[in-house]
Amino acid sequence: SVCILVDSRCISSGVELMSILRQRHAATVHICSLDGSYFIVSNRMAVERHSQSDVAAMQNRKRLVERVTGLQVLFDRVCLIVEKDRTKTGETSRPFQRTRYYDNMVAALVSAGVRLLWSDGAEDTAVLLMDLARLEHRKGQGITVPLEVKGQHRQQVLQMYLSIPSVNYAHALNLSHNFHSIAQLIDSPVEAIQKGGNMSRSRAEEIYRFLRYSCDSFLVNTPKTGNNT
Amino acid sequence: MKSAVLNSALPHGHIICAERWRNSALIQDLKGGGVNILFENELGLADFHLPSKTSILYVSEGNIVAGTEYRRKLVRYRNASSLQDVVLVERTRLSEQYFPAVQRFVVLDLGLALVPVSGQTEASQLIIQMVHGQTRENPFRPRSSCRLLDPLVLALVQQVPGVGRVKAVTLLQNFSSIQQLCSAAPAELELIVGRASALQIHSFFHK
Numbered sequence: 284s285v286c287i288l289v290d291s292r293c294i295s296s297g298v299e300l301m302s303i304l305r306q307r308h309a310a311t312v313h314i315c316s317l318d319g320s321y322f323i324v325s326n327r328m329a330v331e332r333h334s335q336s337d338v339a340a341m342q343n344r345k346r347l348v349e350r351v352t353g354l355q356v357l358f359d360r361v362c363l364i365v366e367k368d369r370t371k372t373g374e375t376s377r378p379f380q381r382t383r384y385y386d387n388m389v390a391a392l393v394s395a396g397v398r399l400l401w402s403d404g405a406e407d408t409a410v411l412l413m414d415l416a417r418l419e420h421r422k423g424q425g426i427t428v429p430l431e432v433k434g435q436h437r438q439q440v441l442q443m444y445l446s447i448p449s450v451n452y453a454h455a456l457n458l459s460h461n462f463h464s465i466a467q468l469i470d471s472p473v474e475a476i477q478k479g480g481n482m483s484r485s486r487a488e489e490i491y492r493f494l495r496y497s498c499d500s501f502l503v504n505t506p507k508t509g510n511n512t
Numbered sequence: 513m514k515s516a517v518l519n520s521a522l523p524h525g526h527i528i529c530a531e532r533w534r535n536s537a538l539i540q541d542l543k544g545g546g547v548n549i550l551f552e553n554e555l556g557l558a559d560f561h562l563p564s565k566t567s568i569l570y571v572s573e574g575n576i577v578a579g580t581e582y583r584r585k586l587v588r589y590r591n592a593s594s595l596q597d598v599v600l601v602e603r604t605r606l607s608e609q610y611f612p613a614v615q616r617f618v619v620l621d622l623g624l625a626l627v628p629v630s631g632q633t634e635a636s637q638l639i640i641q642m643v644h645g646q647t648r649e650n651p652f653r654p655r656s657s658c659r660l661l662d663p664l665v666l667a668l669v670q671q672v673p674g675v676g677r678v679k680a681v682t683l684l685q686n687f688s689s690i691q692q693l694c695s696a697a698p699a700e701l702e703l704i705v706g707r708a709s710a711l712q713i714h715s716f717f718h719k
Binding site: 344348351352355356381383386387389390391392393394395396397398399400401407410414415418436439440442443446447448464465466469470493494495496497498499 | 564566596598603611612615616619620625626627628634637638640641642644645646650651652653654659661662664665666667668671672673684688689690691692694695716717718719
């Protein structure tokens, strides 16, 4: 079945969406602690969900930029589902007025390669998430390792993988299941990291370099307690 | 064959429009928005070319309602172009019911960018922003990160159970990379953090 990882912060704002995904689409919705309120539909794709008025509000600009650019570091593909605003029962729906600012944001997102999808509400969004997850699965990008990481040690290892720059939750799950120890990952060549993490070559190279990165500049400024220098 | 005008760099504030748009309301709005317009007979399938290698295809309400011909056009458009392609789709009361299928086809099947517009007025407003936005810095464009890695390495070492900031700094002063720390023998670690901690660190990396 299709599996979608959801940040725990999405639960309160997306009760309806979660239950549609689970009940109507029989999706495996796995709640985990991501570093933002987004969805992961494959090893390389994250999906943000925003209301149209959210995108249109100038005061949200900083937050939206931070969230999208943050995801671009972790994922090769970033989607943004723009959802029509909900009208409360009894209210007549007002047509959305596009502003210059809104068009500017849309143009900037398109130009930066963020995939925009347009939704009428939670039901539409659920269908879009399912479509994206299925498409990614067909392209061989689906998350195929178990979503659970059992035991305290494995949990701690997962957390360590998550603190490697540009490793997303799906990569960390793959690494946790495909390497039997951290030492094995550290001693692996780029090709093995790429395969075991189900990630792009450049991302695997980045990890390889990070694990070998020698930190001197930073430690110069910290009081020394060791005696090797 | 594409004409020479497409191969030369388009100055900012200019767009190239397919000849068939010459007398449209959209063109009037673009002119009003300070966009300079060049007309071109041989634009291929695209309706508009923008600076910095963006092209736009406009799918009207009529195209959508009329049947599936627009789909063949979209496929040809995608296959012919090496530019960043944006499809503007007229989402109106008439075409509304087709919109989910159009979106699935354009975005998921063809991998093109889609922006719905209510008509030519909204389209022109968006195009004006696309043209003018190109001279501004795009906040969403990924920048080549020149992050300082030292604090990130330090943070990772602190993920080892029993290792706080002070111990992590001490460890990195002796083993400057994660790889070196991982390959350190318990006896080497013991000299720095004591026996119990040394065993715990070693086993965490190797278990």
